[in-house]
Amino acid sequence: MLERLKQGINRSRRGFAERIRGLLGGGSAVDAATLDSIEEILLTADVGVEATDRIITELKRNRDGGEHAMRALRDHMVAILEPVARPLEIVRRHDRPYVILMVGVNGVGKTTTIAKLAKQFKEHGHRVLLAAGDTFRAAAVEQLTIWGERHGVPVVSQKHGADPASVLFDAVTAARARRLDVVIADTAGRLHTQSNLMDELRKVKRVIAKIDPDAPDEVLLVIDATTGQNALAQTREFHEAIGVTGIALTKLDGSAKGGIVLALAERFGIPIRYVGVGEGASDLMRFDAAEYVDALLATDP
Template identity: 55%
Template sequence: MLKFWKKKPAETEAEIPIVPPADPATLDGAAPVIQETLAEVPSPAEGRTDNERFVAPIIDPTPASETEAEAAPAKRSWRERLSGNSFARGLSSLFVRHPKLDDDLLDELETTLITADVGVAASSELVENLRKRMHKREFADSPALLAALRAELVALLKPVEKPLDIRGRHPFVTLVVGINGAGKTTTIGKLARRWRDERHAVMLAAGDTFRAAAVEQLKTWGTRNDVPVISQGQDADAASVIFDALQAARSRDIDVLIADTAGRLHTQGGLMDELGKIARVLKKIDVDAPHEVLMVIDGTTGQNAVNQVRQFLQIVGVTGLVVTKLDGTAKGGVVFALAREFGLPIRFVGLGETATDLRVFEAEAFVDGLLPASLGVEGQGHD
């Protein structure tokens, strides 16, 4: 009966080899640069065809539960994303409070548009067109006016609905600029996720060497998206970092290089000059680089965004816009003001926190998301 207490012989566990961490990869011809990467990016094989180019493996380090939680919001329509926008709330309230079709309604509509940061000139022009049509008896009721308003707003945005095409250049160099706090680095992370999911080999360049922790923040996005990040230390020369990153991207057959830059105000002359230097240095490798200068605009900044774009245009030649934070307290009207003032393509808009909430800009879906649902037109919300 004491056999019950007899100790069993220990089971032999399989030995698990301990693999020492690999040394950081160094780039040929770029000794001072450290390449931070989750997956090693192989150099092009000799004799390999274009169809055999390396594509970064799609490995999502996010736990399955988080991935499912993040994917769910992507199914929400533009109207669901923009319903809390003050522009949307203002228009809905206007037509509820003032259902009668008259000049007072149009006056209030003009005030609503101006308050929503559409701009005085654009708002006045739009409302005067509607007023003339109303006096010509083109509108029978408020729903008809709402439909006409929709058509006017869509017409204003359609010319800037130009999705970014990264084909035709290899690597396609995207320089991301903007002021502090606009959401540049977050936008870069979301772009990396989008293009990686589309089977493009992506590389990031940590060109924001001015702000503390900016390099680490970009590395975090690189880790999350499993894409390599080229970086140096804080206060390194940003133009040198991005120059070496382009060399690395070319040698390793990368499809698209996304370069971060220091956030700056248009009043900071030294930092603005740095942008011009970055563009000049890139042209030593590729005369057409950067192929896209993407300016990130905080949708909550209102009419000040117009001044920001004007200044950046003079220094670095912005070619496309991303308007972020439109799902929160942003008034949204600045999108119309930017379209009317500059006619620059609006490539993407930020409608939430997750990677899938960076949407390709669609004029009709955006307008429908702002207008009252009684119009009877739902924004589709496709990427």
């Protein structure tokens, strides 16, 4: 698992962690110029102003370089991430399913993340149902149906162009009647700036709550790690619109900006549930603060 994460996060490690090690790890005392360079590297890696400030302030406390400084850096990063490293725990109830609503901008990996989760949940013995709430994109229902068939998980869908709220109402009702454990609902990708589409999400949420006032149990925002700083704007807008309860950060394997988790953690404090490092089902991993930082700062290839 750690190996897979290390491989997946390789580009970020090469891109920024190794440069910091080059500056800090040498053994000479940490001077102002070194701190300036580190600050710049962190900002470029999308660690964000707040988290960068916090790390730099901590590094100033003790100017010893070498492994001591690397250890301090590691510990500060873990301290920033620990509060948001809260994995998703499916609560199994007999009377109503655990409902997960997947949201995010276009192409970030919502549908494929659903497929990965469906497989993982099924392997954990949960009975899963998928809801094809993306009725906007022509091939979306078919894409989810294929994933459902592949993993042996039922899919509730309506025709292209149907009201997504209606699809989700049907899905949650069906899961309830069949006493299933989990519903994972797909939604169409939408820009966080499209207010009509954000209104549509609010409606979806309202309609699900009519069946069960506590549903959805999880609003999982999917973010593409290659997006950079725009991830912060996306999170803010989705959170303001419907209340995000968890984040899945995908495509870390294609990004040198794995520092974005630190920016998200420091800015929002929303739990980071998963990180995605590839296309396979096992490439979606539960987020663990120490594991993530250790993979990022690992010296061996």
